[in-house]
Amino acid sequence: MVPKKDVLLEIKDLRIEGYSxxxxxxxxxxxxxxxxxxxxxxxxxxxxxxxxxxGLASMGFARDGCRISGGSIEFDGMELTTTPENDLRALRGSxxxxxxxxxxxxxxxxxxxxxxxxxxxxxxxIQKRVEAQEDAMELYHxxxxxxxxxxxxxxxxxxxxxxxQRAMTAMAMACRPDLIIFDEPTTALDVTxxxxxxxxxxxxxxxxxxxxxxITHDLAVVAQMADTIKVLLKGEEVEEAPTxxxxxxxxxxxxxxxxxxxxxxxxxxxRPTGADAVPIVSVQGIDAAYGKTKVLDDVSxxxxxxxxxxxxxxxGSGKSTTARCITGLLPPTKGKILFKGEExxxxxxxxxxxxxxxxxxxxxxxxxxxxxxxxxxxxxxxxAQFYSGLHGGALKTRVDELLDLIExxxxxxxxxxxxxLSGGQKQRVGIARALAADPAFIICDEVTSALDQLVAEGIxxxxxxxxxxxxxxxxxITHDLAxxxxxxxxxxxxxxxKVVEQGPKDEMFTPPHxxxxxxxxxxxxxxxxxxxxxxLEERGVDDIGEAADV
Amino acid sequence: xxxxxxxVLKRLGLGVITLLVVSILIFFAVELLPGDIAQAVLxxxxxxxxxxxxxxxxxxxxxxxxxxxxxxxxxxxxxxxxSLVSGERVSAAITDRFVNTLFxxxxxxxxxxxxxxxxxxxxxxLRNTLFDRVANVATLTSISxxxxxxxxxxxxxxxxxxxxxxxIASLSADMTFGELLHRTFLPALTLVLVVTAHMMRMTRAxxxxxxxxxxxxxxxxxxxxxxxxxxxxxxxxAWAPIINVVALNLAYLITGVxxxxxxxxxxxxxxxxxxxxxxxxxxxxxxxxxxxxxxFILLNLAADVGAILTNPRLRHPK
Numbered sequence: 050m051v052p053k054k055d056v057l058l059e060i061k062d063l064r065i066e067g068y069s070x071x072x073x074x075x076x077x078x079x080x081x082x083x084x085x086x087x088x089x090x091x092x093x094x095x096x097x098x099x100x101x102x103x104g105l106a107s108m109g110f111a112r113d114g115c116r117i118s119g120g121s122i123e124f125d126g127m128e129l130t131t132t133p134e135n136d137l138r139a140l141r142g143s144x145x146x147x148x149x150x151x152x153x154x155x156x157x158x159x160x161x162x163x164x165x166x167x168x169x170x171x172x173x174x175i176q177k178r179v180e181a182q183e184d185a186m187e188l189y190h191x192x193x194x195x196x197x198x199x200x201x202x203x204x205x206x207x208x209x210x211x212x213x214q215r216a217m218t219a220m221a222m223a224c225r226p227d228l229i230i231f232d233e234p235t236t237a238l239d240v241t242x243x244x245x246x247x248x249x250x251x252x253x254x255x256x257x258x259x260x261x262x263x264i265t266h267d268l269a270v271v272a273q274m275a276d277t278i279k280v281l282l283k284g285e286e287v288e289e290a291p292t293x294x295x296x297x298x299x300x301x302x303x304x305x306x307x308x309x310x311x312x313x314x315x316x317x318x319x320r321p322t323g324a325d326a327v328p329i330v331s332v333q334g335i336d337a338a339y340g341k342t343k344v345l346d347d348v349s350x351x352x353x354x355x356x357x358x359x360x361x362x363x364x365g366s367g368k369s370t371t372a373r374c375i376t377g378l379l380p381p382t383k384g385k386i387l388f389k390g391e392e393x394x395x396x397x398x399x400x401x402x403x404x405x406x407x408x409x410x411x412x413x414x415x416x417x418x419x420x421x422x423x424x425x426x427x428x429x430x431x432x433a434q435f436y437s438g439l440h441g442g443a444l445k446t447r448v449d450e451l452l453d454l455i456e457x458x459x460x461x462x463x464x465x466x467x468x469x470l471s472g473g474q475k476q477r478v479g480i481a482r483a484l485a486a487d488p489a490f491i492i493c494d495e496v497t498s499a500l501d502q503l504v505a506e507g508i509x510x511x512x513x514x515x516x517x518x519x520x521x522x523x524x525x526i527t528h529d530l531a532x533x534x535x536x537x538x539x540x541x542x543x544x545x546x547k548v549v550e551q552g553p554k555d556e557m558f559t560p561p562h563x564x565x566x567x568x569x570x571x572x573x574x575x576x577x578x579x580x581x582x583x584x585l586e587e588r589g590v591d592d593i594g595e596a597a598d599v
Numbered sequence: 600x601x602x603x604x605x606x607v608l609k610r611l612g613l614g615v616i617t618l619l620v621v622s623i624l625i626f627f628a629v630e631l632l633p634g635d636i637a638q639a640v641l642x643x644x645x646x647x648x649x650x651x652x653x654x655x656x657x658x659x660x661x662x663x664x665x666x667x668x669x670x671x672x673x674x675x676x677x678x679x680x681x682s683l684v685s686g687e688r689v690s691a692a693i694t695d696r697f698v699n700t701l702f703x704x705x706x707x708x709x710x711x712x713x714x715x716x717x718x719x720x721x722x723x724x725l726r727n728t729l730f731d732r733v734a735n736v737a738t739l740t741s742i743s744x745x746x747x748x749x750x751x752x753x754x755x756x757x758x759x760x761x762x763x764x765x766x767i768a769s770l771s772a773d774m775t776f777g778e779l780l781h782r783t784f785l786p787a788l789t790l791v792l793v794v795t796a797h798m799m800r801m802t803r804a805x806x807x808x809x810x811x812x813x814x815x816x817x818x819x820x821x822x823x824x825x826x827x828x829x830x831x832x833x834x835x836x837a838w839a840p841i842i843n844v845v846a847l848n849l850a851y852l853i854t855g856v857x858x859x860x861x862x863x864x865x866x867x868x869x870x871x872x873x874x875x876x877x878x879x880x881x882x883x884x885x886x887x888x889x890x891x892x893x894x895f896i897l898l899n900l901a902a903d904v905g906a907i908l909t910n911p912r913l914r915h916p917k
Contacts, residue, residue, distance in 0.1 A: 142821035154813040159835035169821045
């Protein structure tokens with residue numbers, strides 16, 4: 050039992066309300082939380098669980114449109130719910146710091162990184178500018194940023210995402226706070242970059258014995274970082290336990306279901322053989338460029354009817370660009386694309402309506418891919434009308450049929466608008482829109498990466514069912530290897546615009562691998578709490594920094 | 600830096616093309632006016648011979664296209680022809696007037712631009728307070744009132760009832776700068792009242808628009824005080840829209856001053872234009888319009904360049 054004097058943060062019966070539809074609605078229903086000095090607590094749950102809201106509340110902060118409506122938050126003997134705003138402000142940045150999800154959006158584009166870093170220490174008169182800058186460089190050094198003496202003098206847009214996230218962790222450390230709130234700090238990063246950020250965060254938290262609340266929806270990540278894990282659902286606590294115990298013996302059904310999400314796996318299909326087996330899409334040696342920058346270099350692969358080809362790689366590896374070439378949005382500078390054995394015109398403007406109809410797309414952000422001012426029936430009905438010439442009653446029947454296919458009740462959803470739908474429902478509408486054209490081939494561009502794991506699994510199952518029903522071919526762009534494991538038949542690994550390895554899934558997941566495939570595979574966090582430590586030892590700590598900076 | 604220079608040159612080129620198009624519009628719009636210029640100048644009593652003689656003298660018997668290129672060629676070298684009414688060279692008639700207008704516009708701008716931006720920052724900081732509402736109502740009232748009305752109100756209170764300032768802003772060559780400022784204060788103030796609201800509200804909106812950004816939340820979570828969040832974290836990212844609306848208002852100060860000049864009998868280019876239209880003095884009308892168009896294009900160009908220069912992504916490429 051830890052003595053009471055070591056308690057840094059104690060939250061009791063915390064209630065938070067959010068303002069919507071002109072009334073206050075409770076979104077956090079009485080959360081208790083105790084954090085000791087130097088301890089790391091993992092908060093885990095799906096979106097809407099209230100993780101970020103609770104994290105911010107432990108700084109005495111509520112976002113606009115939210116308010117702390119009950120309970121107590123005691124930080125080092127100070128009751129934050131009754132502390133005046135000016136005194137709260139003096140705590141923030143100096144004793145409690147925050148690391149946001151997207152460093153790229155959370156650094157001010159108008160100022161140099163180091164000036165943002167030194168802002169708090171100078172304001173709190175902890176250090177003079179020169180001292181603060183030297184200290185920043187020291188922290189950059191410890192966080193293994195490249196060129197630590199120089200990187201701070203760049204503007205945020207001149208630095209990569211993973212480096213910015215480490216710079217933001219350094220910024221949080223500037224005043225050597227007692228507590229840091231990490232709000233999904235690696236969610237927006239590639240797996241290979243995620244590792245260095247995780248390692249850096251863990252090191253620095255250890256070195257300064259800082260307490261931390263680590264918010265994430267990724268179980269494997271939290272397993273590496275936290276001493277204790279608290280599972281949240283819809284603003285309520287499900288259970289809390291030390292990390293090892295939580296992973297081995299979760300008590301609650303909900304926790305068990307979270308743990309089991311990655312179990313969905315469909316049988317792998319083999320390429321059809323024989324003379325009449327023609328790939329539905331055959332990409333043959335294409336190059337592409339944005340302006341003068343070459344982004345694709347001699348990319349070739351085939352996709353056969355009814356099969357799923359996963360295209361994996363880090364951001365910037367050319368996955369989405371390949372999709373743009375196939376759809377004709379970006380004409381390749383070299384090479385050709387065959388559709389059922391016939392060459393497709395490079396530009397979509399030159400393709401026939403039937404060629405356009407057969408290849409459809411589903412996007413990552415269903416939020417932005419659906420026009421919020423257009424009803425669901427029109428979103429789905431447009432392509433049905435455009436490609437199949439349906440009108441009136443026939444069109445309505447078709448839309449109803451499509452809604453049934455994506456498991457949304459036509460009676461309920463026919464006339465609704467996208468903002469009234471949840472993330473998973475929106476993505477289903479995105480799928481129905483692609484299906485409405487009656488395609489043979491669908492490009493799925495990171496369709497599940499913006500969704501919670503349980504919801505994502507539902508989408509994957511739906512896509513699988515539709516594939517069997519209509520013999521669809523999928524090109525599945527993703528950076529999530531767990532998704533690849535569950536649904537792919539074949540895998541194409543891309544790096545810097547080139548295909549480095551391709552083949553059937555079972556071969557890809559069995560050694561020997563191409564070194565880059567190996568790096569990708571080994572970078573996927575595993576549930577084992579010692580995974581990160583073991584991996585870092587295996588790789589040798591020093592080449593971690595270089596692994597993703599190349 | 601090379602990229603920015605290239606961008607500026609490209610915009611400058613586009614500006615020249617726009618000006619060329621506008622010059623065509625101006626020339627042929629005047630050409631389309633009903634009636635014959637020679638007839639209009641000479642009046643009803645003129646005989647056919649005199650009209651024909653004047654037409655020949657003015658070159659009106661030549662085809663319009665030819666005259667357009669002659670006019671354009673002259674305009675490029677600063678020669679806008681001769682006034683039909685006074686016989687004076689148009690460039691000479693316009694120069695002094697244009698300098699006066701520029702002076703009045705700068706006078707108003709020097710007062711209005713800092714005031715509106717500072718007020719905009721303050722109302723953004725004190726948003727949804729009483730001060731914010733009062734400032735909004737006051738500036739909206741002044742922008743909604745016609746300029747001549749505002750001008751006469753100012754004359755009534757500051758000239759007629761109290762005689763702090765002269766009601767008529769006539770100029771003479773031997774005035775000192777101080778006298779000049781004093782005499783033109785009321786017209787300048789009228790213009791300030793007209794343009795402040797627009798710039799202030801844009802500054803406020805541009806700043807408030809940014810307050811939901813993650814980097815503003817980050818600044819709040821770093822304990823940065825509210826005024827510093829606005830001035831240091833929001834304002835530097837809000838310059839592009841602010842600069843644009845400032846440029847638009849500066850252009851208005853030069854091209855939209857006709858009413859104010861008439862009310863205060865100020866010898867500016869706006870009054871010259873009104874007189875010239877009344878007297879059908881087309882060379883002057885064309886020259887004034889071309890100058891207005893050039894001002895507009897130049898200020899918008901300056902705004903574009905300003906917006907580019909305040910964008911760190913363009914100033915510090917990767």
